[in-house]
Ligand SMILES: [Zn+2]
């Protein structure tokens with residue numbers, strides 16, 4: 001997940017990966033988890049029309065292997081780890097982050113707090129299938145008392161440690177491998193951040209230790225592992241905002257946006273993390289109903305062209321974009337739009353039209369016809 005023109009030191013891939021990349025100009029997306037479980041084409045047949053290769057100046061990148069038409073679904077991707085926003089635990093599925101509808105009857109289970117029923121956390125699942133799939137972490141999670149860990153995270157409004165907690169539970173139950181995020185680029189961390197992480201790690205470790213998990217049953221759970229994983233989550237996690245499919249959903253989402261609850265959660269993916277940034281992107285990542293991501297072409301893309309997404313709100317001015325990209329992602333953007341210094345109102349309009357058009361065929365077409 002990097003930008004054209006990013007600062008070189010932030011583009012460094014792991015030494016193992018670099019060796020792999022030097023051997024060949026094109027690498028297949030890593031396995032496992034295999035592409036079949038992480039990404040799929042629209043019809044689920046055959047690999048997506050992309051390859052992951054080394055770019056000239058921005059580390060890894062994703063390239064089209066054939067012409068891709070504007071609006072085409074390039075591929076979809078399931079998260080490696082996802083977690084709902086802490087403030088929406090009773091409003092979205094604990095597994096897939098789908099918004100729970102009034103008419104649905106969510107499956108509710110709970111994670112007890114030790115000797116304190118007021119600390120019980122209810123968990124909602126949108127379907128039996130999601131509850132079944134969540135066993136990969138939930139069976140471990142519900143057997144532990146998370147009071148101290150949650151009490152630490154809630155007031156600080158931190159969300160990424162919750163993803164590490166879920167990943168640790170997945171590893172303990174055998175649903176994920178210890179090194180499943182190692183291929184992703186880590187963020188550089190300040191000393192202050194590292195100290196905070198050490199506190200979080202200790203709380204996480206203590207929570208497991210107080211349960212049935214003793215040190216020898218979880219040798220992976222070291223401070224180094226925690227920091228290693230969190231550094232990758234911090235720079236690669238996507239904030240998931242679902243596209244509204246109905247007028248009512250649009251209003252709900254607008255109200256949630258005002259209340260700062262627009263995101264249903266955060267998730268980390270393998271393939272989408274390899275897309276570099278561009279302030280005038282040719283691809284876009286969207287979420288239609290749950291944490292399964294869809295990568296779509298914003299305009300016609302030629303075979304061999306690099307596919308790039310915009311990590312931030314593309315309508316922002318140059319200075320604001322540079323500031324957020326530097327502070328949030330650690331690079332100075334040198335994309336064509338930034339380096340040209342000029343970006344006409346026409347181009348901003350064009351991007352907005354593109355974004356609208358992107359969701360129109362699947363989400364708004366029926367709606368606009370029915371509701372007009
Ligand atoms: Zn679900």
Ligand SMILES: [Zn+2]
Pocket residue numbers: 278279280321333334335336337338339
């Ligand atoms: Zn830029």
